[in-house]
Amino acid sequence: MESRKRLRNLADSIRSLLGLKTHLTSTWADSVCNIIKDLPYEEPFNDYHIRNLNLKTQSFEDKDGDDLGTDGSMIQVDLAALYADLNTLNSCRRQALNDYLDLKGNIRVFCRIRPITEGEKFGTLRPVVAADSCNVLLRLSESKTKHYCFDKVFHPHSSQVVLVTEKLTAEVFSEVEPVIKSAVDGYNACIFAYGQTGTGKTFTMEGKPDCPGIVPLAIEALFKQAADSCHSFLFTFSMLEIYMGNLRDLLIPQTAKSTDSVAQCLSVQKDPKGGIEIDNLVTIRVSDFNQAKRLYGLGSRFRSTASTNSNKTSSRSHCLTRVSMTCFDAPERRRETNKLWMIDLGGSERVLKTKAWGRRLDEGKAINLSLSALGDVINALQRRKSHVPYRNSKLTQVLTDSLGEDSKTVMVVHISPKEEDLCETVCSLGFATRVRSVHLGNEDKEVRAKKEVAMAQLLQRVQQLEYERQDVRKDIKKLKERLHDQLTGTEPSPRERMEVQYLSERLPQCKEREERVNVDTAGSFPAKLPRFMRPTICSRKKASLDEPAAEWVRKRSSSVRAESVTLPLKAISDCGSECSISRTSCLSFTDYETEYCNNASECEIKMVALPQQKNPHRTNKVESSKGLLLNNSLHDRQKTEPANALTNTSGRIPAIPPSQSQKKDRSFEHATVRQLNFNGMSNKISSREEFNNGKLEKLTTLEKTTSPVEDLAIIDRMQHPPDDAVKKKLGSASLSSFSVQEAQDLQEGLDANSSCCGTSIDHAYSGVIHRKNIVMETEWIEIDRRTSDDGADIIMSNDFTTNDLECCDRISIITNENICSTNQNGKSELEAEYENFPPKESQLLNKKTK
Numbered sequence: 001m002e003s004r005k006r007l008r009n010l011a012d013s014i015r016s017l018l019g020l021k022t023h024l025t026s027t028w029a030d031s032v033c034n035i036i037k038d039l040p041y042e043e044p045f046n047d048y049h050i051r052n053l054n055l056k057t058q059s060f061e062d063k064d065g066d067d068l069g070t071d072g073s074m075i076q077v078d079l080a081a082l083y084a085d086l087n088t089l090n091s092c093r094r095q096a097l098n099d100y101l102d103l104k105g106n107i108r109v110f111c112r113i114r115p116i117t118e119g120e121k122f123g124t125l126r127p128v129v130a131a132d133s134c135n136v137l138l139r140l141s142e143s144k145t146k147h148y149c150f151d152k153v154f155h156p157h158s159s160q161v162v163l164v165t166e167k168l169t170a171e172v173f174s175e176v177e178p179v180i181k182s183a184v185d186g187y188n189a190c191i192f193a194y195g196q197t198g199t200g201k202t203f204t205m206e207g208k209p210d211c212p213g214i215v216p217l218a219i220e221a222l223f224k225q226a227a228d229s230c231h232s233f234l235f236t237f238s239m240l241e242i243y244m245g246n247l248r249d250l251l252i253p254q255t256a257k258s259t260d261s262v263a264q265c266l267s268v269q270k271d272p273k274g275g276i277e278i279d280n281l282v283t284i285r286v287s288d289f290n291q292a293k294r295l296y297g298l299g300s301r302f303r304s305t306a307s308t309n310s311n312k313t314s315s316r317s318h319c320l321t322r323v324s325m326t327c328f329d330a331p332e333r334r335r336e337t338n339k340l341w342m343i344d345l346g347g348s349e350r351v352l353k354t355k356a357w358g359r360r361l362d363e364g365k366a367i368n369l370s371l372s373a374l375g376d377v378i379n380a381l382q383r384r385k386s387h388v389p390y391r392n393s394k395l396t397q398v399l400t401d402s403l404g405e406d407s408k409t410v411m412v413v414h415i416s417p418k419e420e421d422l423c424e425t426v427c428s429l430g431f432a433t434r435v436r437s438v439h440l441g442n443e444d445k446e447v448r449a450k451k452e453v454a455m456a457q458l459l460q461r462v463q464q465l466e467y468e469r470q471d472v473r474k475d476i477k478k479l480k481e482r483l484h485d486q487l488t489g490t491e492p493s494p495r496e497r498m499e500v501q502y503l504s505e506r507l508p509q510c511k512e513r514e515e516r517v518n519v520d521t522a523g524s525f526p527a528k529l530p531r532f533m534r535p536t537i538c539s540r541k542k543a544s545l546d547e548p549a550a551e552w553v554r555k556r557s558s559s560v561r562a563e564s565v566t567l568p569l570k571a572i573s574d575c576g577s578e579c580s581i582s583r584t585s586c587l588s589f590t591d592y593e594t595e596y597c598n599n600a601s602e603c604e605i606k607m608v609a610l611p612q613q614k615n616p617h618r619t620n621k622v623e624s625s626k627g628l629l630l631n632n633s634l635h636d637r638q639k640t641e642p643a644n645a646l647t648n649t650s651g652r653i654p655a656i657p658p659s660q661s662q663k664k665d666r667s668f669e670h671a672t673v674r675q676l677n678f679n680g681m682s683n684k685i686s687s688r689e690e691f692n693n694g695k696l697e698k699l700t701t702l703e704k705t706t707s708p709v710e711d712l713a714i715i716d717r718m719q720h721p722p723d724d725a726v727k728k729k730l731g732s733a734s735l736s737s738f739s740v741q742e743a744q745d746l747q748e749g750l751d752a753n754s755s756c757c758g759t760s761i762d763h764a765y766s767g768v769i770h771r772k773n774i775v776m777e778t779e780w781i782e783i784d785r786r787t788s789d790d791g792a793d794i795i796m797s798n799d800f801t802t803n804d805l806e807c808c809d810r811i812s813i814i815t816n817e818n819i820c821s822t823n824q825n826g827k828s829e830l831e832a833e834y835e836n837f838p839p840k841e842s843q844l845l846n847k848k849t850k
């Protein structure tokens with residue numbers, strides 16, 4: 001009876017859709033229905049969409065019938081129920097988290113106290129800071145103390161990563177994590193590291209290889225949580241610095257001169273709806289954590305740092321790392337595209353104390369000015385002022401759409417425990433209090449205590465929901481496997497049968513929970529909270545609890561959606577990759593090789609795909625090859641510049657492949673840098689350079705191929721100083737970077753431009769963005785990008801770890817003429833650097849951290 005009614009309705013619908021005037025017969029409708037019913041069902045069963053729910057209903061209805069009660073359809077029904085359950089849990093978790101953050105305040109401020117370092121212990125200094133979990137006590141004098149309150153205080157011994165019950169837990173990061181969850185839920189978010197120079201901002205954000213900081217952990221968490229959700233996300237990565245009020249893209253080769261147009265073409269644009277976009281900022285699509293982490297490593301290397309009186313490797317700019325995420329199939333998210341900003345702010349400093357002058361002074365002033373502007377903006381937001389002075393600095397302009405009521409912000413304020421830094425500590429804590437004060441400042445103790453209880457309950461609920469989600473996901477996985485077995489005809493094992501049995505018993509509980517939650521959300525949440533603590537209409541809207549609110553969110557989201565298109569890239573289309581372009585520029589970051597090149601897109605970016613699999617017959621050719629020279633130029637500007645040493649390539653010196661015993665012989669490592677590099681690369685390429693008539697000459701010869709990793713490890717261990725001849729050469733040499741495969745390609749007359757890179761610092765970077773993304777050098781050269789007093793960017797050296805070696809298929813040598821720029825003592829920076837050779841272990845370690 002029911003099905004007849006449906007058929008009649010269907011006939012009516014079809015008729016009205018087709019606009020037919022004649023009445024369609026039920027026989028015709030029957031036959032259409034049969035056709036529809038017989039259509040193959042192809043769509044993968046991978047989420048909880050309405051289709052599944054319909055299927056569920058239909059299957060339940062048909063259970064009484066004959067043919068739909070099969071195992072396969074039952075599993076599908078169960079899966080649909082589980083997906084629905086997961087969906088419910090997701091919304092509950094999102095809601096609980098938002099309530100929690102509402103109570104905590106959208107701007108949370110933590111304080112981290114730097115430990116006293118080894119050197120400081122032996123001075124006359126004494127710690128002036130005492131702290132408990134939320135308070136900092138500052139001893140201003142013997143009789144006077146000052147008290148500051150924060151959302152959380154990290155003691156000097158608070159470790160970045162700790163081992164708790166055999167599990168690594170990130171102490172600092174765990175406090176930041178709720179913001180990451182909000183980012184997955186579609187909120188814009190900012191995480192700042194603020195503080196006096198040398199107090200550990202970079203340590204907190206970047207960390208070290210053995211104790212990663214907030215940025216790597218946050219990116220990892222983003223990917224994990226996105227994978228755990230039922231949605232598909234598209235992530236893009238960008239990195240820039242704000243140096244002396246100018247935006248610089250850290251993911252494109254930094255030009256040698258800050259006056260270069262490439263360095264200045266980034267500009268902040270605001271669309272009519274308030275969304276902020278940075279024109280020409282390179283945005284690289286990343287599909288997993290490792291890709292993003294590698295990019296972060298690359299960007300960090302190009303950051304402006306310099307030695308100051310306060311910090312040997314002081315960051316002279318604000319470093320902004322942006323991860324944007326887009327999710328099209330989750331209308332309940334706050335925005336379709338949202339951003340997570342992680343910002344390592346430049347160190348605030350008192351000019352009088354640091355005795356900075358010249359460029360260092362200007363940098364310090366620029367940093368202080370923009371920090372002050374940031375404080376003004378956050379303060380205006382906290383006070384809910386009608387005017388928020390975003391336009392007062394580039395930093396706040398860039399963050400306009402990510403700092404505000406509708407965003408989440410965490411600021412970690414860093415202070416030094418030293419007595420001599422007391423003034424700066426007072427300033428930093430004053431800044432932090434100003435940022436935080438209004439939101440929670442005037443609460444009395446009782447109110448605050450109630451709030452704490454409510455927050456603890458909410459947090460507990462979030463955690464509990466998280467566990468439940470994990471359970472459901474496990475169940476889904478099992479059922480999917482079972483379904484797969486069904487489809488492929490594999491017999492279930494007794495254990496699998498038991499699991500399925502168990503799951504079908506669990507499903508009614510899921511349904512129960514769904515109903516319970518529906519009742520919960522219908523009323524106010526959380527019911528036990530006093531009225532002032534319950535979510536406002538606004539926050540309920542934010543949490544998408546009310547249907548009209550969800551509609552509103554959807555409308556809004558279109559306005560904040562980033563302009564992003566995905567294009568198949570010609571050069572790599574064979575490999576099925578894509579290039580995602582944001583506004584003017586965006587790179588897809590796949591495992592294929594990527595190079596920057598002058599004849600590429602508008603922003604001079606070229607994607608190059610080199611064959612991943614080596615052609616076996618090439619090896620022979622390589623063995624027989626002699627005297628190969630690789631040279632390339634990225635920019636026209638550089639093409640016309642005669643300064644590049646690699647253009648002076650007339651000389652040819654036959655390279656003698658070292659014997660195995662030579663490779664292991666440490667004395668062999670005393671040879672010239674380049675020789676060492678390529679000989680180190682498993683005899684694949686031998687390269688020599690010599691000065692002939694005052695000109696640098698370079699010769700590279702391909703030899704035999706063996707595994708590169710093992711031999712490269714030799715380079716890693718080298719700690720010998722360069723000899724005099726090398727030092728001399730470095731004064732005017734340049735950069736070269738190429739892989740064995742590229743050399744082979746060249747040998748076969750393939751595209752020379754795409755096969756190698758490198759004649760200047762820019763090219764060093766092209767060397768970096770390659771399949772394995774490593775620029776490698778000899779141990780005694782470490783990368784440390786500095787900006788000299790005359791504005792030239794200097795890459796002093798490069799560092800790498802043994803882990804890097806494992807995925808290395810490219811070597812770069814950075815020896816740039818800019819290195820010659822002199823320091824205050826009239827010595828070249830490089831010369832000054834070499835005075836310290838051989839570097840002590842501690843020096844190396846110290847440098848590697850930056």
Ligand SMILES: Nc1ncnc2c1ncn2[C@@H]1O[C@H](COP(=O)(O)OP(=O)(O)OP(=O)(O)O)[C@@H](O)[C@H]1O
Nearest residue numbers: 114115197198199200201202203311314315346347
């Ligand atoms: N919590 C910590 N534990 C161990 N070492 C730390 C900690 N915080 C800072 N350090 C060390 O102190 C030194 C300075 O730290 P860092 O470079 O991160 O300071 P910064 O605030 O970023 O300075 P700047 O603003 O000048 O860039 C580094 O050697 C770092 O390893």
